[in-house]
């Protein structure tokens with residue numbers, strides 16, 4: 001199985017990478033932090049493919065290197081905690097690049113084997129539709145819209161997609177809040193539940209991790 005994890009240096013991405021490495025097959029790990037990525041890949045016996053997901057040429061090069069995939073997990077992301085009156089343009093660009101543009105560019109350039117699976121980490125809208133998270137919520141719901149269309153456009157290629165709704169998971173994503181909520185899942189717990197669904201037959205269109 002040829003697998004790519006985007007956002008592999010993140011809290012959930014690293015846990016997914018560890019769980020996938022234990023299952024065998026060719027594993028590609030991508031993130032921006034080349035050194036952290038190389039160390040992770042070495043430890044797990046995987047291959048590192050650093051890329052800034054906002055740069056089309058880097059995504060294109062990554063796609064060429066990893067070749068046709070059986071499993072693709074989009075675990076990249078970013079959060080901005082700012083009220084609507086405070087939104088900063090640079091923060092918006094960083095957020096929409098990580099949560100949306102990177103996904104669009106990945107779907108533009110990656111190639112898939114018939115029967116391939118694409119898994120995208122998402123949210124419970126009711127949990128994130130709170131003051132300070134307008135842009136985050138908008139970007140995550142827009143990514144869901146991308147998946148609706150991707151299911152139709154990639155049907156001919158035999159690619160299926162799963163949206164994974166996650167509750168709070170204790171990762172660096174929570175840094176703007178100081179710390180994750182007390183009831184947050186550990187990344188390893190989240191990763192096991194994600195993979196249980198992502199590798200199930202048939203692949204669910206939506207997987208609700210609790």
Ligand SMILES: NC(=O)c1ccc[n+]([C@@H]2O[C@H](COP(=O)([O-])OP(=O)(O)OC[C@H]3O[C@@H](n4cnc5c(N)ncnc54)[C@H](OP(=O)(O)O)[C@@H]3O)[C@@H](O)[C@H]2O)c1
Pocket residue numbers: 006007008009010011012013031032033051052053054074075076077078097098099102121122123124140166167168169170171172173174
């Ligand atoms: N944690 C939660 O409670 C939670 C809940 C629901 C959904 N989610 C979703 O789960 C996904 C993973 O979240 P996480 O908690 O693991 O976040 P995280 O620990 O902050 O990791 C984010 C990952 O995204 C990568 N990334 C960000 N911007 C990028 C860019 N422009 N190009 C390439 N890589 C980029 C980071 O790479 P670098 O290391 O290079 O920065 C890192 O690997 C996100 O989509 C998030 O919305 C998380």
